[in-house]
Amino acid sequence: MEPTRTEAIVLAAMDYRESDRIVTLFTLQYGKLRGVAKGAKRSARRFGPALEPFARIDVELVVREGLSSLRGADIVTLYPGIRRDLRAIGLAGYAVELVDRYLPDGAPTPRLFRLLSSYLERLDQGEPLPSDRRFFEANFLNILGYRISLDHCASCGVELPATAERRAGASGMILCASCGRYGASVGPEAAALLGRCLATGRFGAVLFSPQSLREAGTLLDGAIAAHLTRPLNSLVFLKQIEPD
């Protein structure tokens, strides 16, 4: 097969055999794939630091089912601003692990590629904001078909007006106050801001207050965990460095 070029974000990388590296890439054109970079561990000439997690690269590869073969890679950006800041590193690591764990192999998802690159750019440019993390998560779930329904109770189906008191059900569903008696409260402000996250594609357009951030966070954490069979490794690190 002929080699082809595509833009990609490195989701994960590990050493393989004596001198190779196996990388998981989120490519713009082919979706998620795993590939082997021969000699990448021994010789820095061909790949250099291009195969570090969350690097954005222009990669030349032969796409195969199972394991693709990387021929070379040019760095678009390593996001140096992220790599200078421990919290930004934690958040970027979390974002790429989330994509790695949720996305099936070989499903091109350009909207998700744009969302992930926008988030990495945002983290690269400045102070990592908790609001941006929640903005990323809400849109991430939406793009993958797990949009949180804010307007109706997920159990009884009753319509929830803007001013209604909502509750977070197990697995991050929105419930009415009666179905979700024991769930954490999701107030009208948190619900409205979550709705705005889905209505705009721009980071920085939505800023949560401390209370709405907590409420939206509980809901989103539940929704994300609901579709995973084991917890995310990066969350452990993130919890150590991120104040709640």
Ligand SMILES: [Zn+2]
């Ligand atoms: Zn209900």
